[in-house]
């Protein structure tokens with residue numbers, strides 16, 4: 001049995017004729033830049049998330065960067081973010097000319113820890129970026145309360161959490177802006193790069209529409225010094241087809257997570273298994289990340305790979321230990337993120353994964369743990 005970490009081909013096969021027709025329509029019309037489907041998708045995606053606006057941009061990284069830039073965050077400013085995230089969260093801050101400030105993560109949900117954020121606060125911090133990691137909302141009640149009391153802007157990194165919910169509402173509706181990624185492997189993925197910013201702020205949305213298009217909404221009239229970062233019409237057409245299936249795919253991911261939890265119950269002493277955090281209402285399981293309490297993770301990973309299971313690590317090196325960021329704190333600064341980087345293991349998850357495949361993965365995981373023990 002060969003089980004990849006994610007399988008995009010099965011999904012394409014199930015959408016084949018609808019998808020090909022949608023792509024052909026764009027090819028025949030030829031409006032490749034800011035064409036018809038871009039606006040259609042923006043309206044549909046904003047409705048799905050529950051914000052007044054969605055602005056389609058070139059990637060999730062650009063969605064974060066353009067949000068920070070449009071909110072006036074730049075040189076001299078500092079921005080709080082968790083040490084356990086994909087590097088793009090930090091890069092967007094650096095790209096904007098601001099300085100990332102890291103904090104540690106919560107030991108059970110692995111998302112940004114509010115207490116650690118409070119400790120990391122310094123006078124020049126203007127914003128924080130809660131990351132809704134692996135498909136689960138960060139603790140937005142505590143983080144938004146902290147942001148309000150300290151006068152900080154919150155920009156949500158929702159790149160892994162399309163459709164996730166917490167007790168306050170849907171992820172992407174809670175901060176000043178929220179960045180989504182449509183990287184192919186995300187819960188809603190394009191056939192290339194893409195991203196969007198969701199916001200309820202009319203002026204911010206207008207500013208983002210300028211910034212993504214060389215500072216222009218009227219041809220050759222440039223109101224600000226902008227960028228070239230638009231969601232392609234072809235990608236918007238792909239995303240429109242897929243958006244209709246997103247709720248159903250997310251439900252299936254939650255079912256698969258239940259299968260995993262059932263199968264992994266006997267390994268309870270060996271593993272931290274993903275669960276719904278107290279503040280969460282809908283984890284959408286972009287990834288299914290377990291943490292190995294005792295067994296050597298790399299031995300277990302190697303065993304899974306040797307039997308054809310595409311397990312992975314998200315992420316093996318915390319931001320402050322990356323060579324790209326030598327000044328954000330050394331070894332020991334964020335002990336939970338550092339421990340997780342050694343212990344975590346992402347098991348395959350995608351909507352088409354079968355119960356039999358889940359059983360096989362769990363069976364081999366148990367063997368791997370015995371070998372590593």
Ligand SMILES: *Cc1c(COP(=O)(O)O)cnc(C)c1O
Pocket residue numbers: 059060061062085086088089131157159160180181182183193194195
């Ligand atoms: C994927 C991802 C991004 C970046 O999105 P791209 O579309 O790949 O630029 C940012 N943050 C997180 C947490 C991500 O998972």
